[in-house]
Amino acid sequence: MAGTDHRQKRDLGPAPSVVLVNPQLGENIGMAARAMANFGLMDLILCDPREGWDREKAEAAASGAIETVKAAKVEPVLAEALKPFHYVYATTARPRGMTKDVMTPEQAAADMHARIARGEKIAILFGRERFGLTNDEVSLADMIITAPVNPAYASLNIAQAVLLVGYEWFKPVATTLGMETQELPALEGPGLQMPGTRPATKDELYGFFEHIEGELDAAGFFKTDDKRPGMIRNMRNLFARAQPTEQEVRSLRGIVSSLTRVHELRKLKRGE
Amino acid sequence: MAGTDHRQKRDLGPAPSVVLVNPQLGENIGMAARAMANFGLMDLILCDPREGWDREKAEAAASGAIETVKAAKVEPVLAEALKPFHYVYATTARPRGMTKDVMTPEQAAADMHARIARGEKIAILFGRERFGLTNDEVSLADMIITAPVNPAYASLNIAQAVLLVGYEWFKPVATTLGMETQELPALEGPGLQMPGTRPATKDELYGFFEHIEGELDAAGFFKTDDKRPGMIRNMRNLFARAQPTEQEVRSLRGIVSSLTRVHELRKLKRGE
Numbered sequence: 001m002a003g004t005d006h007r008q009k010r011d012l013g014p015a016p017s018v019v020l021v022n023p024q025l026g027e028n029i030g031m032a033a034r035a036m037a038n039f040g041l042m043d044l045i046l047c048d049p050r051e052g053w054d055r056e057k058a059e060a061a062a063s064g065a066i067e068t069v070k071a072a073k074v075e076p077v078l079a080e081a082l083k084p085f086h087y088v089y090a091t092t093a094r095p096r097g098m099t100k101d102v103m104t105p106e107q108a109a110a111d112m113h114a115r116i117a118r119g120e121k122i123a124i125l126f127g128r129e130r131f132g133l134t135n136d137e138v139s140l141a142d143m144i145i146t147a148p149v150n151p152a153y154a155s156l157n158i159a160q161a162v163l164l165v166g167y168e169w170f171k172p173v174a175t176t177l178g179m180e181t182q183e184l185p186a187l188e189g190p191g192l193q194m195p196g197t198r199p200a201t202k203d204e205l206y207g208f209f210e211h212i213e214g215e216l217d218a219a220g221f222f223k224t225d226d227k228r229p230g231m232i233r234n235m236r237n238l239f240a241r242a243q244p245t246e247q248e249v250r251s252l253r254g255i256v257s258s259l260t261r262v263h264e265l266r267k268l269k270r271g272e
Numbered sequence: 273m274a275g276t277d278h279r280q281k282r283d284l285g286p287a288p289s290v291v292l293v294n295p296q297l298g299e300n301i302g303m304a305a306r307a308m309a310n311f312g313l314m315d316l317i318l319c320d321p322r323e324g325w326d327r328e329k330a331e332a333a334a335s336g337a338i339e340t341v342k343a344a345k346v347e348p349v350l351a352e353a354l355k356p357f358h359y360v361y362a363t364t365a366r367p368r369g370m371t372k373d374v375m376t377p378e379q380a381a382a383d384m385h386a387r388i389a390r391g392e393k394i395a396i397l398f399g400r401e402r403f404g405l406t407n408d409e410v411s412l413a414d415m416i417i418t419a420p421v422n423p424a425y426a427s428l429n430i431a432q433a434v435l436l437v438g439y440e441w442f443k444p445v446a447t448t449l450g451m452e453t454q455e456l457p458a459l460e461g462p463g464l465q466m467p468g469t470r471p472a473t474k475d476e477l478y479g480f481f482e483h484i485e486g487e488l489d490a491a492g493f494f495k496t497d498d499k500r501p502g503m504i505r506n507m508r509n510l511f512a513r514a515q516p517t518e519q520e521v522r523s524l525r526g527i528v529s530s531l532t533r534v535h536e537l538r539k540l541k542r543g544e
Binding site for chain 1: 442
């Protein structure tokens with residue numbers, strides 16, 4: 001299926017950002033960039049790529065999508081990388097033992113289009129070559145994407161996973177471009193009603209997480225250090241699932257401040 | 273997206289055959305075999321492969337799908353290779369100047385399932401790396417498949433083309449295997465994964481509401497009586513939207529108790 005029309009504009013409007021988490025090989029970064037270009041995905045973020053990853057091999061593998069690799073942002077910490085986004089999808093091969101929703105690439109694409117139409121910024125996480133995303137990384141996302149794959153042979157490399165998700169993203173775009181005569185997937189998602197407000201950014205949400213976790217630390221909520229990460233993950237999953245608005249995040253912070261007020265007053269009394 | 277269950281049977285019933293026409297590189301043959309295995313496609317035909325193509329590289333690239341490469345039939349002449357089939361699809365990047373119908377991979381998959389259910393034998397042609405299928409080769413097929421791809425960057429390699437067509441073929445198979453619930457609504461009540469727990473009852477949820485609202489009353493959170501009902505409604509909406517599990521409701525109560533602990537301690541001290 002070769003054939004590129006170089007007169008065409010490559011940018012097809014707002015689209016999800018692709019975040020490769022801890023990628024190891026330049027070739028895979030390049031192949032992922034190529035799959036992105038196939039489907040109008042422009043923004044590539046490399047989170048904690050292996051030190052000394054081979055930029056030349058990446059650009060060679062990217063072929064015509066070399067600009068995507070050149071323009072890739074590198075960010076060492078995933079939570080930092082996700083701060084500008086309103087909604088984050090994590091791709092995994094199998095459902096994880098987590099209370100988090102799972103969508104197929106097709107369902108996720110319809111959801112992404114609805115969100116982007118509402119002005120949300122979207123990121124999709126793809127894990128490292130060997131073992132995908134860790135549970136902690138998945139817990140930073142709002143939704144899991146799992147492609148239906150033969151359970152007897154379920155391994156997809158990064159570029160293939162990007163290809164399938166990008167393909168589903170692009171289908172409705174192709175339709176609006178008049179590239180095919182296909183039924184448009186339902187673009188009108190349920191769409192939260194948010195009069196006078198907007199979805200919280202990850203930055204705002206993480207700010208709340210740090211706030212409540214700091215107070216819970218102070219209150220001795222996490223009994224043991226080894227239980228702390230799992231408890232925090234579960235709590236973050238729960239709040240992220242509610243997809244709070246910016247206003248609601250401020251309310252949540254107000255609630256935490258209020259509940260801990262006496263705590264603070266006592267500190268003041270003690271002159272701390 | 274790694275993760276293979278080796279106990280699973282790989283053969284998922286009758287499926288289309290994949291015909292690689294004049295492939296040049298062993299690696300690409302191997303990668304195509306791998307994409308086939310991902311989606312339950314078993315039968316690989318190599319039509320006029322380049323003389324001396326590297327079988328070792330093909331098997332290395334095939335990874336777990338090595339049997340598919342080993343079992344591949346080699347046939348020098350396309351018209352001969354296609355003799356056992358009832359219906360043949362040709363994949364091309366662009367519609368050709370030919371009086372032949374074009375389908376998307378999705379439309380073609382539906383058509384293939386209908387034909388295979390009627391007992392037809394189906395083949396899908398994929399062209400050589402550099403320039404795809406010749407017009408003569410396409411003319412041997414009954415139907416063209418063209419994937420919707422960004423016209424500014426339309427090149428897909430063989431394995432990627434196999435992946436997209438295989439993916440669409442497999443979607444309905446996955447559904448019949450119960451691997452997914454296709455009709456997943458986007459935001460409200462998608463199938464939550466709740467390992468070892470269950471959705472909270474309203475009773476449990478309301479118990480939490482009373483708990484947190486009581487504590488917020490005690491902390492003076494609701495500044496004025498007339499604002500109280502609206503604030504409570506918003507807060508209840510937020511927590512209800514997360515659809516917490518029974519376990520999570522208990523955690524939320526633990527969080528509230530923890531945050532207000534000092535408050536309680538002070539009450540105890542005062543002998544209240």
